[in-house]
Amino acid sequence: xxxxxxxxxxxxxxxxxxxxxxxxxxxxxxxxxxxxxxxxxxxxxxxxxxxxxxxxxxxxxxxxxxxxxxxxxxxxxxxxxxxxxxxxxxxxxxxxxxxxxxxxxxxxxxxxxxxxxxxxxxxxxxxxxxxxxxxxxxxxxxxxxxxxxxxxxxxxxxxxxxxxxxxxxxxxxxxxxxxxxxxxxxxxxxxxxxxxxxxx
Amino acid sequence: xxxxxxxxxxxxxxxxxxxxxxxxxxxxxxxxxxxxxxxxxxxxxxxxxxxxxxxxxxxxxxxxxxxxxxxxxxxxxxxxxxxxxxxxxxxxxxxxxxxxxxxxxxxxxxxxxxxxxxxxxxxxxxxxxxxxxxxxxxxxxxxxxxxxxxxxxxxxxxxxxxxxxxxxxxxxxxxxxxxxxxxxxxxxxxxxxxxxxxxxxxxxxxxxxxxxxxxxxxxxxxxxxxxxxxxxxxxxxxxxxxxxxxxxxxxxxxxxxxxxxxxxxxxxxxxxxxxxxxxxxxxxxxxxxxxxxxxxxxxxxxxxxxxxxxxxxxxx
Numbered sequence: 001x002x003x004x005x006x007x008x009x010x011x012x013x014x015x016x017x018x019x020x021x022x023x024x025x026x027x028x029x030x031x032x033x034x035x036x037x038x039x040x041x042x043x044x045x046x047x048x049x050x051x052x053x054x055x056x057x058x059x060x061x062x063x064x065x066x067x068x069x070x071x072x073x074x075x076x077x078x079x080x081x082x083x084x085x086x087x088x089x090x091x092x093x094x095x096x097x098x099x100x101x102x103x104x105x106x107x108x109x110x111x112x113x114x115x116x117x118x119x120x121x122x123x124x125x126x127x128x129x130x131x132x133x134x135x136x137x138x139x140x141x142x143x144x145x146x147x148x149x150x151x152x153x154x155x156x157x158x159x160x161x162x163x164x165x166x167x168x169x170x171x172x173x174x175x176x177x178x179x180x181x182x183x184x185x186x187x188x189x190x191x192x193x194x195x196x197x198x199x200x
Numbered sequence: 201x202x203x204x205x206x207x208x209x210x211x212x213x214x215x216x217x218x219x220x221x222x223x224x225x226x227x228x229x230x231x232x233x234x235x236x237x238x239x240x241x242x243x244x245x246x247x248x249x250x251x252x253x254x255x256x257x258x259x260x261x262x263x264x265x266x267x268x269x270x271x272x273x274x275x276x277x278x279x280x281x282x283x284x285x286x287x288x289x290x291x292x293x294x295x296x297x298x299x300x301x302x303x304x305x306x307x308x309x310x311x312x313x314x315x316x317x318x319x320x321x322x323x324x325x326x327x328x329x330x331x332x333x334x335x336x337x338x339x340x341x342x343x344x345x346x347x348x349x350x351x352x353x354x355x356x357x358x359x360x361x362x363x364x365x366x367x368x369x370x371x372x373x374x375x376x377x378x379x380x381x382x383x384x385x386x387x388x389x390x391x392x393x394x395x396x397x398x399x400x401x402x403x404x405x406x407x408x409x410x411x412x413x414x415x416x417x418x419x420x421x422x423x424x425x426x427x428x429x430x431x432x433x434x435x436x437x438x439x440x441x442x443x444x445x446x447x448x449x450x451x452x453x454x455x456x457x458x459x460x461x462x463x464x465x466x467x468x469x470x471x472x473x474x475x476x477x478x479x480x481x482x483x484x485x486x487x488x489x490x491x492x493x494x495x496x497x498x499x500x501x502x503x504x505x506x507x508x509x510x511x512x513x514x515x516x
Contacts, residue, residue: 017275028267030249033257042260043398049259050270057274066231067238071215071245078217087412121251140251161218162209169208171251172244 005069013061020060024053027070031077037143038081051080124174132167139164206230206237211244266396273392391415391434394471395444400502401476403514410484410500411516416468419486422495427464427488434467444472444481453481453508457501463488466495475512479505484516 003011003019005026011019028049035048055076063072125133138144138152139160146164150157206227213219214227231238249255392415400406410416422430435458438451450470458465469484483501488494502512 024267024271028264029257029259030255032259032263033249033252033254036257037252037254046260046263046266049263050267053267053271054274057271064232066228068242068245070249071242074215074245074248075217078215082217087414121247136251140248141253143252161213161216165209165212165216165218168212168244168248172208172211172240172247175243175247 006065009060009063009065009069020057023056023069027073028053030070031073034074034077035081037140038078038145039085040143040145040148044084048077048081048084051084052077055080120175121171124171127174128167128170132163132170135160135163136167136171208240208244211241212248214241215245215248266394269395390437391450391467392469392471393438393441393444393450394469397472397474397479398482399474400482403512406475406482406500406502406512406514407516410469410482410498413469413484413498416484416486416498416516419466419468420495420498422466422486424464424488424493424495427466427486427495431458431464431466438467438470448472448479448481448505450481453501453503454483456508457483457485457503461487463490463492464495468498473502475502478511480511481505481508 003022005023008019008023012023031052032045032049035052036042036045039045039048052073056073059076063069125137128136134153135149138149139146144152146157146160149160153160210219210223210227214224217224219227231241392413398409400409419427419430435451435454438454439449441450443449454467454470464487466486467483468486469482471482471484473480473482475482480502483503484498485501486495486498489496498516500512500514500516501510502514503509504511
């Protein structure tokens with residue numbers, strides 16, 4: 001049986017360099033994904049992903065196991081993104097060619113229709129208030145930074161953050177409700193939903 | 201206290217690093233004693249990963265190899281090959297093979313240093329050093345063995361009066377910024393060497409990329425005697441580094457950049473770039489203004505790969 005992330009961290013802290021290698025192998029793509037969503041461009045995302053794992057290398061001994069390693073790593077990654085953005089004194093932006101990799105942002109509904117999402121997530125998203133749903137889709141599904149969403153929606157960045165975090169909270173509640181209805185928390189459809197319905 | 205006292209939107213904000221520091225610290229303090237709260241936090245993180253399809257992001261070509269090199273540099277003593285660190289599994293086989301071939305030429309020379317470096321790092325981890333200290337040991341300036349070379353060790357150690365090992369690392373497990381004359385550790389670390397051929401379209405792109413680099417900022421305010429030793433140590437380190445892409449040597453143009461300077465010129469980063477369509481090397485250098493008694497400015501020099509001629513000289 002493969003060792004858990006938490007066991008690997010413990011092994012690394014006790015001197016097993018190979019355990020760290022395995023953690024990197026398991027999580028590098030996800031960390032890159034977190035950073036790409038934050039910055040919206042590959043160059044900054046790669047820098048931030050590297051800084052994330054450097055931070056893990058240095059701070060592994062501070063991981064106390066209260067939450068899952070993957071949760072701790074998520075937080076380390078967003079921290080690294082914020083640090084880089086602050087140090088460079090520029091807002092994270094979507095840059096040139098990378099924008100083309102993103103889904104069409106013309107309409108959040110289109111974005112949602114074009115993305116592969118778990119069925120339960122799609123259902124939960126549809127249950128959100130429109131303002132929250134648009135902000136969540138633009139941020140989480142499309143990968144736009146806060147500032148771009150604020151520009152697009154014509155509201156303050158703080159308002160965007162509030163809508164996103166409250167939207168996440170509503171989503172978490174809706175997912176719990178859906179799973180309760182299904183009666184099996186482990187039954188998570190993971191396949192892509194039907195082909196996109198592209199608006200003309 | 202019921203974990204529901206912490207609403208889910210706060211958990212979301214915490215994961216996004218959008219909470220004020222004091223609120224984030226309070227939340228972290230609660231987690232060890234509140235498994236339900238920790239479980240909700242885990243669920244929130246998992247939901248965000250699924251929502252953004254974050255596990256399906258496709259990194260650019262060479263991402264794994266560059267990540268591997270960076271981490272090896274943090275764990276070992278060579279920024280390009282990382283002689284002191286254990287191999288990282290993240291790189292594709294072909295990339296790892298390439299790295300190992302590069303390493304082979306100098307394997308015998310550095311194997312002892314690498315072993316000691318790994319051992320020191322392991323001891324540091326096991327003994328539970330403070331986070332900042334651990335960062336200095338394992339990362340930042342590199343580990344305590346190898347890299348800077350024996351002759352550099354002798355020079356720096358002789359000057360500062362500290363242990364040879366502290367002097368070579370340029371970092372220390374001891375806190376403090378006392379002058380070198382008192383035997384305190386240097387604040388300087390080894391230069392970061394990156395072989396990424398970063399495309400820099402213009403001066404603005406150069407400025408954006410190199411402003412406020414950690415490796416440069418930690419050199420600032422170093423007294424000149426210490427800075428001279430650091431400059432020599434860093435230069436020796438770069439001379440020992442393996443060739444970059446297109447057979448460029450990290451130290452190739454450094455001598456020319458240092459030649460006319462009466463004050464210490466300490467390289468903080470050397471990086472392959474493509475500047476205005478031409479292959480080039482970027483040197484981020486920390487130097488001192490005329491009359492200054494410590495390092496007080498950072499500049500970047502973009503030099504053409506063919507002849508080391510200056511393409512851009514920019515004070516940051």
